[in-house]
Amino acid sequence: MKNKKPILIQSDFDNTITIGNVSEQIHDKFGPANWDTIYQNYRSGKISVEESNIYSFQFLNFTEKQLNEFVCNNVKFRKGFKQFYDFILNKKIDYKIVSSGVDFYIKSSLKSIGIDCNSVPIYSGISQFVNDGIEIKYIDPFGNPISSEFKNSFTEYHKDNYSKIIYLGDSLTDLNSSLKSDYVFATSKLYDYYVNNNLDCFYFDSYEDVLAKINELID
Structure with missing residues (x-):
């Protein structure tokens, strides 16, 4: 039998750690011109969230410095x-951010509140700033390109390596990951789904809510 680690907290980023979706805020400010079409195709289920980022960021002809300044x-x-x-860092609990968002703004956001990005594993879209836009790619835990269910691919991988997974998320892109987890902290549309389907979860609006419950779950 595989020797598993005891516990992992896997967390989404946009509107889970932050208030609002940073990627959408970037696009609302900087475009591209066809952003509304791309966004509606994502919202209607025609494309995945990963594909929406791949398509839209390629048209953002701005420097990393410009975008990071806006984010901060x-x-x-x-x-x-x-x-x-700080609590989970001091407790030495494994904590990983797995997001369908993009690395540059996640790291820039965390740095803005004094978090060393080398201290937390971050799995997300990988950005490369090129001459006329930003190339985005998603890589699964085994090194393969992936264009949908990015977060879920990591949850499935983590299930093989941890005895217990605590999941934090806000949207239906978190649903499959959350359903595979042992405990779920949910907000926004993910919470609505759990309530409407009579599924157990812990609601959170702030991380004070999470801290109030987390001690019971890590014992």
Whole structure:
């Protein structure tokens, strides 16, 4: 039998750690011109969230510095997140951010509140700034390109390596990952889904809510 680690907290980023979706805020500010069409195709299920980022970021002809400055000036975190992060760091609990968002703005956001991005594993879209846009690619835990169910691919991988998974998410892109997890902290549309389908989860609005419950789950 495989020797598993005891516990992992896997967390989404946009609107889970932050208030609002940073990727959408970037696109609302910087475009591209066809952003509304791409966004509606994603919302209607015609393309995945990963595909929407691959398609839209390729048209953003701005420097990394310009975008990071916007992120740092506008990102807002859910109350208590830094305290929560310090808590799990001190407790030496494995914590991983797995997001269908993009690395540059996730790292820029975390740095803005003093978090060393080398101290937390971050799995997300990988960005490369090129002459006329930003190339985005998603790689699964085994090194293969992937264009949908990015977060779920990591949850399935983590299930083989951890005895217990605690999941934090906000949207239906978190659904499959959350259903595979042992405990779920949900907000926004993910919480609505759990309530409407009589599924157990813990609601959270702030990370004070999470901290109030997390001690019971890690014992």
